[in-house]
Amino acid sequence: MENELLQELITCNNTKIAMIILDGLGGLPEVKGGKTELESARTPNMDALAEDSNLGLSIPVRSGVTSGSGPGHLGLFGYDPVEYQIGRGAMEALGVDFDLKPDDVAARGNFCTVDDKGYITDRRAGRLPSCESEKLISLISGICIDDVTFDVRMVKEHRFALVMHGDGLGSNVTETDPLMTDTLPLEARATNKDSEKTARLVNKFLAIVSEKLKNLIPANMITLRGFAQLPKIPSFKERYGLNAAAIAVNGMYKGVSRMVGMSVLPVHGESPADEFSTLESFWSEYDFFYLHIKKTDTAGEDGDFWRKVHAIEEVDMLLPRLTALNPDVIVIGGDHSSPAVMKFHSWHTVPLLMYGKYVRADCISEFGERACTRGSLGVIPAKDIMPLVLANSGRLAKYGA
Amino acid sequence: MENELLQELITCNNTKIAMIILDGLGGLPEVKGGKTELESARTPNMDALAEDSNLGLSIPVRSGVTSGSGPGHLGLFGYDPVEYQIGRGAMEALGVDFDLKPDDVAARGNFCTVDDKGYITDRRAGRLPSCESEKLISLISGICIDDVTFDVRMVKEHRFALVMHGDGLGSNVTETDPLMTDTLPLEARATNKDSEKTARLVNKFLAIVSEKLKNLIPANMITLRGFAQLPKIPSFKERYGLNAAAIAVNGMYKGVSRMVGMSVLPVHGESPADEFSTLESFWSEYDFFYLHIKKTDTAGEDGDFWRKVHAIEEVDMLLPRLTALNPDVIVIGGDHSSPAVMKFHSWHTVPLLMYGKYVRADCISEFGERACTRGSLGVIPAKDIMPLVLANSGRLAKYGA
Secondary structure: OOHHHHHHHEOOOOOOEEEEEEOOEEOOOOOOOOOOHHHHOOOHHHHHHHHOEEEEEEEOOOOOOOEOHHHHHHHHOOOOOOOOOOOHHHHHHHHOOOOOOOOOEEEEEEEEEEOOOOOEEEOOOOOOOHHHHHHHHHHHOOEEEOOEEEEEEEEEOOEEEEEEEOOOOOOOEOOOOOOOOOOOOOOOOEOOHHHHHHHHHHHHHHHHHHHHHOOOOOOOEEEEEEEEOOOOOOOHHHHHOOOEEEEOOOHHHHHHHHHOOOEEOOOOOOOHHHHHHHHHHHOOOOOEEEEEEOHHHHHHHOOOHHHHHHHHHHHHHHHHHHHOOOOOEEEEEOOOEOOOOOOOOEOOOEEEEEEEOOOOOOOOOOOOHHHHHOOOOEEEEHHHHHHHHHHHOOOEOOOOO | OOHHHHHHHEOOOOOOEEEEEEOOEEOOOOOOOOOOHHHHOOOHHHHHHHHOEEEEEEEOOOOOOOOOHHHHHHHHOOOOOOOOOOOHHHHHHHHOOOOOOOOOEEEEEEEEEEOOOOOEEEOOOOOOOHHHHHHHHHHHOOEEEOOEEEEEEEEEOOEEEEEEEOOOOOOOEOOOOOOOOOOOOOOOOEOOHHHHHHHHHHHHHHHHHHHHHOOOOOOOEEEEEEEEOOOOOOOHHHHHOOOEEEEOOOHHHHHHHHHOOOEEOOOOOOOHHHHHHHHHHHHHHOOEEEEEEOHHHHHHHOOOHHHHHHHHHHHHHHHHHHHOOOOOEEEEEOOOEOOOOOOOOEOOOEEEEEEEOOOOOOOOOOOOHHHHHOOOOEEEEHHHHHHHHHHHOOOEOOEOO
């Protein structure tokens, strides 16, 4: 829906909305003619809810496009993921739980090896073990140059995320990784005027880091790439009038939620059951809850069909704890497909269930890809889900007389 | 999908794609409650392929719009037919196999009859027989004025296509056909500066033609209309990274294919079987094959329900020759509907089958309009087919992290 129209129609009330996202939910059969992961899972609670719901299939970004989790979530949250793009560096920083602010500049970093002339001999410092990286990061994090601080946090092995915090920073800065060996790291260069300060300070930072690491072969230098700031994006409160909360275990999902102005709630533990406990604890405090399940995607990417099935079944068993709270609207869906047989994200449409007290139920008592094909929501862009959520919760006024 | 996004995601590989287009495929039942042409056809091979495919219905241009074959094909090839328009003159020239170049200007022409004062007495020269037209065309084709050549080729009866080839031509030129009798043919006028040379030379050409035909009543003059150039359109190679080939018998389809940069392959004969022979011969040489079947549309336009049924059955019997080549992706669809009961193109959606090694099959073992309504592709604009083809052939990279 056009932003202006949405703004004109938004009203507020006391309804409660829950959006349960099973990461990479969509799947494929293991064998030709067989069932997908979701179809194979025993999901009596989802099936019962489906009976009273609308079913459909969502397109995360555009038809045929395999979506990353970032764009996939923007779509679910009602933001066109082509209009709002989260740069690589920002994504990396969100992924390691940086509380990235709108003016911060983030980048992806690598430890690398250089010879005594400064030429890169190994772009990944021999894939430095994470425990080694941790020690080095403590040496290069927290450096302050002029009024800008450089915070560094480990991602994995030789990879880290850098966040620059200060005034007057821009992210139009070229990468310092030459993407080949036997050459010097590149200088950072600003590609617009607003990023000149950033480039200048990045080069100073690199000189300081080089000095600090110089005797620490194999990780005696770093490269930086994917400089990015968060997109300027209206919050859930501004856009929908919703006080929204996020329940997620992994950094990136918390980060994307924070970016759209959700409160990120504490989860004691890492299991879906722990996340449902958080949901119960905070139920009275927010209008909208986004609850993220990671296991489904991890199993899909690992190619473990049955682990994905079991992850879905685990969520199904927890579902009565949600329905007991009597939400006005429940969405169950995914940010993209991750079929176990492909061991990767895919372009396939994603099963979608929308329960609401006033839905015109499809009376299909099954939640699965083929069942969703028969649903009345049809095949819709993920960004169209939120307007339907708002409608079903009575939060969109009549348009025109 | 937005062009920029598509460009960003395109990758190349060695997959093979076949798009089989049955012209005017969509139909209507002969009697209320009955079956359409496609539903009536015995299509065991398409039905078996449907079982392992996604089904849906395509909208050639926009909901409710009856599409010509030109826009219908642009949509199938992934170009929005409202954004890219092929003018009437260009269409006519493509239809008679002119190898129209981007800077050429084409027009539709009529032989007409004028009296001794030059007033039009018959706009169609008594619907001159084609054999007579052929002789006259030899008199007026190949004329060169300044650096511009005027090539003329017969369409049918009194109708011909004109192509102007030379530098500095524009197509914003008014028509010379007054669309009524008892009046002089109009002068060609340029409606923008870039077309002034064209208008000037067209008027010179008309004077020469008038002189050459003056004693050849009833066809002693011509009129010209629909001046047009090809739209500036990115090629399949530029847009999709695909080496594409077209297999078609009729001029217009070869022309539209050539316009998007496909190689038009030779077909020895005119039957669908001959076209499949070409497909087999060139299978190793291209990534993408478009194969066009004309018979279905001709039968539909002739109002011959069962001839259309048989044309579909003929293609079905040839399908094993395609599947034996083991394509990664197969599309079977149409450029528009041509229901025999309407004897004309229509706005109805068009059955669409998309087979791929990684489709989440709909498990519907029938290819027909009503079966396609139940398919998971839903009702989609034809221009969204190509992104799905690219996805299914592994040619679109992941979007975002």
